[in-house]
Amino acid sequence: MIRKEEIRDWLIFLQQDICRELEEVDGKGKFVADPWERPGGGGGVSRVLTNGNIIEKGGVNFSAVYGQAPEAVLKSLDLPSGEKNDFFATGVSIVIHPFNPMVPIIHMNVRYFEMNNGTSWFGGGIDLTPHYVKDEDARYFHRQLKNMCDKHHASYYPEFKKWADDYFFIKHRNETRGIGGIFFDYLKAENGFSRESRFEFIKAVGSAFTPTYTHLMKKNAGHAFSEKEKQWQYLRRGRYVEFNLVWDRGTKFGLDTDGRTESILMSLPPQAQWEYNYKAEKDSAEANTLALLQKGINWAT
Amino acid sequence: MIRKEEIRDWLIFLQQDICRELEEVDGKGKFVADPWERPGGGGGVSRVLTNGNIIEKGGVNFSAVYGQAPEAVLKSLDLPSGEKNDFFATGVSIVIHPFNPMVPIIHMNVRYFEMNNGTSWFGGGIDLTPHYVKDEDARYFHRQLKNMCDKHHASYYPEFKKWADDYFFIKHRNETRGIGGIFFDYLKAENGFSRESRFEFIKAVGSAFTPTYTHLMKKNAGHAFSEKEKQWQYLRRGRYVEFNLVWDRGTKFGLDTDGRTESILMSLPPQAQWEYNYKAEKDSAEANTLALLQKGINWAT
Numbered sequence: 001m002i003r004k005e006e007i008r009d010w011l012i013f014l015q016q017d018i019c020r021e022l023e024e025v026d027g028k029g030k031f032v033a034d035p036w037e038r039p040g041g042g043g044g045v046s047r048v049l050t051n052g053n054i055i056e057k058g059g060v061n062f063s064a065v066y067g068q069a070p071e072a073v074l075k076s077l078d079l080p081s082g083e084k085n086d087f088f089a090t091g092v093s094i095v096i097h098p099f100n101p102m103v104p105i106i107h108m109n110v111r112y113f114e115m116n117n118g119t120s121w122f123g124g125g126i127d128l129t130p131h132y133v134k135d136e137d138a139r140y141f142h143r144q145l146k147n148m149c150d151k152h153h154a155s156y157y158p159e160f161k162k163w164a165d166d167y168f169f170i171k172h173r174n175e176t177r178g179i180g181g182i183f184f185d186y187l188k189a190e191n192g193f194s195r196e197s198r199f200e201f202i203k204a205v206g207s208a209f210t211p212t213y214t215h216l217m218k219k220n221a222g223h224a225f226s227e228k229e230k231q232w233q234y235l236r237r238g239r240y241v242e243f244n245l246v247w248d249r250g251t252k253f254g255l256d257t258d259g260r261t262e263s264i265l266m267s268l269p270p271q272a273q274w275e276y277n278y279k280a281e282k283d284s285a286e287a288n289t290l291a292l293l294q295k296g297i298n299w300a301t
Numbered sequence: 302m303i304r305k306e307e308i309r310d311w312l313i314f315l316q317q318d319i320c321r322e323l324e325e326v327d328g329k330g331k332f333v334a335d336p337w338e339r340p341g342g343g344g345g346v347s348r349v350l351t352n353g354n355i356i357e358k359g360g361v362n363f364s365a366v367y368g369q370a371p372e373a374v375l376k377s378l379d380l381p382s383g384e385k386n387d388f389f390a391t392g393v394s395i396v397i398h399p400f401n402p403m404v405p406i407i408h409m410n411v412r413y414f415e416m417n418n419g420t421s422w423f424g425g426g427i428d429l430t431p432h433y434v435k436d437e438d439a440r441y442f443h444r445q446l447k448n449m450c451d452k453h454h455a456s457y458y459p460e461f462k463k464w465a466d467d468y469f470f471i472k473h474r475n476e477t478r479g480i481g482g483i484f485f486d487y488l489k490a491e492n493g494f495s496r497e498s499r500f501e502f503i504k505a506v507g508s509a510f511t512p513t514y515t516h517l518m519k520k521n522a523g524h525a526f527s528e529k530e531k532q533w534q535y536l537r538r539g540r541y542v543e544f545n546l547v548w549d550r551g552t553k554f555g556l557d558t559d560g561r562t563e564s565i566l567m568s569l570p571p572q573a574q575w576e577y578n579y580k581a582e583k584d585s586a587e588a589n590t591l592a593l594l595q596k597g598i599n600w601a602t
Contacts, residue, residue: 034577050577057577059577172556172559172562173562241542241546242546242566245542245546245547246546246547246553255547258473262578264473265543268575269575270574270575271573271575272542272572272573272574273571273572273573274566274569275571276335276347276349276351276358276563276567277349277563
């Protein structure tokens, strides 16, 4: 039986490992650690890198919190209100905003949750938000995820890819946030899956982040870009803000339950723009990208 | 009995009037009209001014929509789901983002709603979001609103001022959006108030907008500002985005019910910034402003 401390310690290791490798590839920026405590129990360490060579703003958060479950947590889990129910939650959450519009934004999260009634599960995901969708990079990204998933269970990639398409969707724009990836939640020891096998999968997701993203950093960070492309990046960052503040369940949940605001909103870009009724020019690179921001594209072929 | 067409026509006049006077004071920018239709019935005209002398991005929206009430509307009004209930809603909504950080952001909204079961009411408000809170301007703004309200009913200003403090509150930052103003909703013909007197009040709110805001434009648009003050403006605009996307009920309702996204999100600033864990310097103008972003300050003295 895997203890929660073992999961937590692995996540602490993961956070340090990812920060070290991102610093190495960036070549200039350094993550600054900001430890914090949660009044109700536990805390975390936010690590933020700003103004590197490649990364403009990147955050890699670790947290492990516990205590009596807030009403909102009980409600979200359909547990009886007012019941004395202790919880434990731990996770690593990452968002990287690069300078160069040719390098994509990336998000990754792995998390574990348990209640003192014995219920426990894993959740997480990785998704990519290119400012300009490039066929080659999109296929690379999804193939990496598919290969990783396939080593654990044949159902994982197709199921979690669809889940990401549905989750990372900006309903009021009728467009996906980016090219998706994988998303999953409530992975319990059930249906023939052991708790051990779920944790092995979570470790594989966490470990896939660095090689996958640093490949895209190295490949694209040297590309030239124009002022027009930079403007487009700011508009796409505006959409990223819209998704995170309007639709992202984790963000809403955190802000509703007195989570640590600065760590939750670390995902927001350094700057973003909005232009009333912006229309991309016909057949432009921007229009081509917009046409690819939709559900159901099979990139892993 | 005032007919809904009369209210709608007055709002059309108000929109045109406000746009003309804002253009005159700005001296350069012109509002561009963008008419739109609602598939379910009705439509509106969004008027947007960008890159004026004083106004960087300003939107003045008019809409009059009708048809069968969406489920979400029935739910929000505690009306039985599935009931065939036609509604009519009309309003003018304004947000102005100026270039100069010494000029405040302003928001104004007046609206009328009726159901075919005979229920109808007015709602609206004005609130000011200075990037730097100046005592003189804050007092001027609230006194203007108080004087206007007092002509209609002694209860209006104290009641609606408190409502604004509670409404324009960024819970996850524990700060108000700005210095508040007035906010009110569900003003019906009841408790001794006639429908006519409610409409007179709405007209007074709408008419108070231009003289109040153009005074602040003229007074402050010539003030010099530093790069540091401009950066602060971008951070405050970030908070404006957070309020509108996370907490504003009108925005959430519009995005949830397939409202016209571009008109709803016209309230967002041309650009905004986020800085992890920003702390204002002790005793700085920024720290002084933050200290005044709280509920319950009596500015109208």
